[in-house]
Amino acid sequence: MVAAGAHRPGPLKQQNKAHKGGKHSGSSQRRAGGRVPVKAQPRRRLRALSRVDRRHQALQLRRQRKEAVLLEKRSLGSRDGPPHLVVLVPLHSRAAAHDTLSLLRSQDSAVVCVDDGRAGGFALLCPRLKQRWRFVTAQAGDLHAVLDLAKVADSLLFILDPADGWDSAGEHCLSCLFAQGLPSYALAVPGGTDLPSKKRIDAKKKLAKAIEKRFPEVKLFPLNTEQESLLLLRHLATQKQRHLAFRDRRAHLLAYTAEFVPGQESDLVGTLKVSGFVRGQTLDVNSLLHIVGHGDFQMSQVDAPPDPLSLNPRVVKGQKRSQDMEVQDDSVNGTDEMEEDIKVLMKADPNKQESLQSEVVPDPMEGEQTWPTEEELQEAEASLKANRRVVKVPKGTSKYQAAWIVDDGEEGSEKDDDEDDDVDDDMMEEAVSQEEESSEEEEEPAEEECETMTISECLRDDQYDEKVEEDEQMLERYKQERMDEMFPDEVDTPRDVPARVRFQKYRGLKSFRTSPWDPKENLPRDYARIFQFQDFSRTRKHLFRQIEKGETEGASVGWYVTLHVCNVPVSVMESFKEGKPLVLFSLLPHEQKMSVLNFLVHRHPSNSEPVRAKEELIFHCGFRRFRASPLFSQHTSADKHKLERFLRPDAAVVVTVYAPITFPPASVLLFKQRSNGMHDLIATGSLLSMDPDRIVIKRLVLSGHPFKIFAKMAVVRYMFFNRDDVMWFKPVELRTKWGRRGHIKEPLGTHGHMKCHFDGQLKSQDTVLLNLYKRVFPKWTYDPHVPDPVPWVRSENVLPVQEVEME
Secondary structure (H helix, E strand, O other): OOOOOOOOOOOOOOOOOOOOOOHHHHHHHHHHOOOOOOOOOOOOOOOOOOHHHHHHHHHHHHHHHHHHHHHHHHHOOOOOOOOEEEEEEEOOOOOOHHHHHHHHHOOOOEEEEEOOOOOOOEEEEEOOOOEEEEEEEOOOOOHHHHHHHHHHOOEEEEEOEOOOEOOHHHHHHHHHHHHHOOOEEEEEEEOOOOOOHHHHHHHHHHHHHHOOOOOOOOOEEEEOOHHHHHHHHHHHHHOOOOOOHHHHOOOEEEOOEEEEEEOOOOOOEEEEEEEEEOEOOOEOOOOOEEEOOOEEEOEEEEEEOOOOOOOOOOOOOOOOOOOOEEEEEHHHHOHHHHHHOOEEEEEOOOOOOOOOOOOOOOOHHHOOOOOOOHHHHHHHHHHHHHOOOOOOOOOOOOHHHHOOOOOHHHHHHHHHHHHHHHHHHHHHHHHHHHHHHHHHHHHHHHHHOOOOOOOOHHHOHHHHHHHHHHHHHHHHHHHHHHHHHHOOOEEOOOOOOOHHHHOOOOEOOOOOOOOOOOOOOOOOHHHHOOOOOOOHHHHHHHHHHHHHHOOOOOEOOOOEEEEEEEEEEHHHHHHHHOOOOOEEEEOOOOOOOEEEEEEEEEEOOOOOOOOEOOOOEEEEEOOEEEEEOOEEEEOOOOOEEEEEOEOOOOOOEEEEEEEEOOOOOOEEEEEEEOOOOOEEEEEEEEEEEEOOOOEEEEEEEEEEEEEEEEOOEEEEEOOOOOHHHHHHOOOOOEEEOOOOEEEEEEEEOOOOEEEEEEOOOOOOOOOEEEEEEEEOOOOOOOEOOOOOOOOOOOOOOOOOOOOOOOO
16 A cells, blocks of 8 residues: 555656676577567466456456356256255154154145155145255164265255254264265254243253254244245245265266166166156266165166156146145056157267276286296206105006105104094093083083073173173273373384394385385285376366366256166165165266275264274265275375374374275265164265375384493393394384484394494483384275164264364
8 A cells, every 4th residue: 555645656757777687698699699489379368457347357256156056046946957855854753754744745836746665755846936846854763864865965954853952863963964065954843832932932042052053053944834834945945055066076866766677687687777857967878877885887778758746747637636735646647658758868889888897807927927947947857856765666556656655754753643633533522522411411400490580681691791892892992092102103022033024024214204115116916906097186177177068968957867777786676665765876987996095084073982993994985885994094295104003083094995986075984883783983084085106104113221321322122132133123223212313233142132322322211212114005895885774872962062064
């Protein structure tokens, strides 16, 4: 800013000559001889905008964004767009979802279409408002159903209890939904009319205060009359839609109807015909399809049947109409009439269709092969002659028979071995017979004294002992986690095995941060099965740029289509008949291929049990669900990352697994399955990268104690226990817990004592450490089939937990 009375230079201000910058620029111009280098002209000439132009440009951008939001609101639930999908999620055992549905169905001038095969689901058509909704109720306690429906829902309608809000199961459900990413939502509170007016106001204030931590500045909608349900519908239709990145870039749909056609070879595998409304992006028949919870499949063709939820529905003659409401049933129209109107939109092209190959088949003969030289052949023949023995055999015995004839020494040794085996067998038989006799003696009086009585669950000792064994295992894990916190990575040097043999795969590093480590060195065999991009970020940007341009050909958003999915097991249809949602996502190119995925996660505050690395965990990554055994490592900017033996509660941890490629952004949830089948949420986060070259280093720390100290020299013991180990690890640098650094000078004696030199005098209470490093890789335990969890045990009066929502 310029002061009010300051001098401003006019247009005739003196312009001084610019500095030439030395003789080099002039000499280069003289050498050029007057030639001017060719400059690429920019497409858009950048110029400084005036104040009025900047204001006008900001106004245009604001108007464009506003028009985009309005267009999105108008297209959702309209005649050209898909129906507004609303998922009802009851958060309390006393939350009345059925009453909410009955109120929503009782709208004036509306047509209600009943879904076949889904209890409580229906579609609501309002031709006067030119809006259509589809309401689906998530099964209470079914975590997978809630998460799957939230992946494709346009809005979530949480049903609260007027007194307590939500219970422990609702708290667990909200934690998972916040971590996965919430679409647009609303809060409804049915009931509460039986309370007196004063208590009703107090309960409303208490509920508003309880939900403030989870849902700040969110309005509660009472749901007791038709007028209140109409206000709720208007709010759902006009509120701003929240976007989830992993679903906006992929075509997806929720199955409205499904039909299974068995294959010719087997009845267990066939073609699944799934009908539904396309959402998100344009659906290409040549792309792969992922059925959530079941795997990846190919499509053979896409049909266009009549829209069952049209705003101008066909009503059969003779069907009763009421003045206010019309009920349309899909079964009334008849399947024969609909099959006549089905049109084939597109069929898969074998030349353009994506392959289902997820792994590279490694060739064991691909390595380097060499033919033996003449010297190696001569050495092999000499070794065969040296191993030959002379045995007296009867006349006419062949070489094959002579090979079975043993010497007297060998025969005696075999007899000794046979005798030892016979003695062991006799001892085993006697032990088994004694156990059988003792068991018979114990069973005989039990049969005589047998009587019938009822025993409560708390007095069953066998089940109680099982719980005690689980507690002992958990106590051992707590001890290991505590020891790892107190003495990180420290191990005891074995005395029965030489340290140079036990730690032969480890190496020393001058500096963990700056010392080089080749990422292609000593890779496991599993790395021959995975795929790797030359430049993952460039491929991701190219794919997303194509999606933004909208160059994909196929079924557009809002179309009602029937997908013919090939080679689908019959279990998919069985789960759909049981009432579970059937959710389908189209895959981007390469997303069916296996690679190494890295997730950045934080420990969830509701779980404090120790989780060790390489334990089997359940992953919910974007639209996928699978089981794997991950590695934990530190999240740093260096090229090497230290392995964490346990999932830390106080820091961000990177989780590494073998899994199918997924392009970020995508949220991730980590669950651990209990022995009773329940799933505990242990960590939440997001997809970090797809990088097989990310180096995870396991560190081992060997400790020793100073025995004698002489200024900067010291005699250290208890780190090794023989002279050869000291000589083997002599090149590795030493350090102490108090910050000293040094190296091994020479061994003393034969019991592992060694003379060491340090950069300063040691203290008697200091500890000498030696660091060893080894690269580790995750286990190949990927399993796309995850069992459904046991419903969460509900308890009331749960305090809400403040969490960060994933976008």
